[in-house]
Amino acid sequence: MKPKLLLHSCCGPCSSYVITSLTDSFDITIFFYNPNIEPYEEYEKRKKEQIKLCNILNIKIEDSDYDNETFKNIGLESELEKGKRCEECFRLRLDKTASKATQYFGTTLSVSPHKNSKLINKIGLELENVYNVKFLLRDFKKNDGYKKSIELANIHNLYRQDYCGCLYSRR
Numbered sequence: 001m002k003p004k005l006l007l008h009s010c011c012g013p014c015s016s017y018v019i020t021s022l023t024d025s026f027d028i029t030i031f032f033y034n035p036n037i038e039p040y041e042e043y044e045k046r047k048k049e050q051i052k053l054c055n056i057l058n059i060k061i062e063d064s065d066y067d068n069e070t071f072k073n074i075g076l077e078s079e080l081e082k083g084k085r086c087e088e089c090f091r092l093r094l095d096k097t098a099s100k101a102t103q104y105f106g107t108t109l110s111v112s113p114h115k116n117s118k119l120i121n122k123i124g125l126e127l128e129n130v131y132n133v134k135f136l137l138r139d140f141k142k143n144d145g146y147k148k149s150i151e152l153a154n155i156h157n158l159y160r161q162d163y164c165g166c167l168y169s170r171r
Helices: 012-022 040-057 066-071 084-100 117-131 144-154
Strands: 004-008 027-032 060-061 104-107
Touching: 004 012, 004 084, 012 027, 012 040, 027 040, 027 084, 040 060, 066 084, 066 117, 084 104, 084 117, 104 117
Parallel strands: 004 027, 004 104, 027 060
Antiparallel strands: none
């Protein structure tokens, strides 16, 4: 019996490669928790594409309510992209994922070449100790993971966004 992995996903395209690389080792449930995504229509579009991919790959999905106010409470609006605001956004999403996991938790965020995998993994390991669940320590962009995610997104005809999700990253 495969261990259970609650895998935070930011979007269908990023999760495509990550899911396919892990299905032999884990019983995966995608956790769609992204309070950073704005506007709401964009959030809904990304959620719809995530559900579409999960249906194609026969993967369970757990949706979390849209909680943009929690993200807004982080503040740090004047921070540059890849700064402290991004760190707190990673922490927010990973914390929620870890709090719901039973055996393992992880995230698709490290597949992006725009995300700091070392920071993401550091936060995950900290939360592993808080919630007493194992964090899946990975850098999914290695071995052409990002390139493979683009290929799979094209194969499955998934909408690919052109910004991280928060309005600050859109600037």
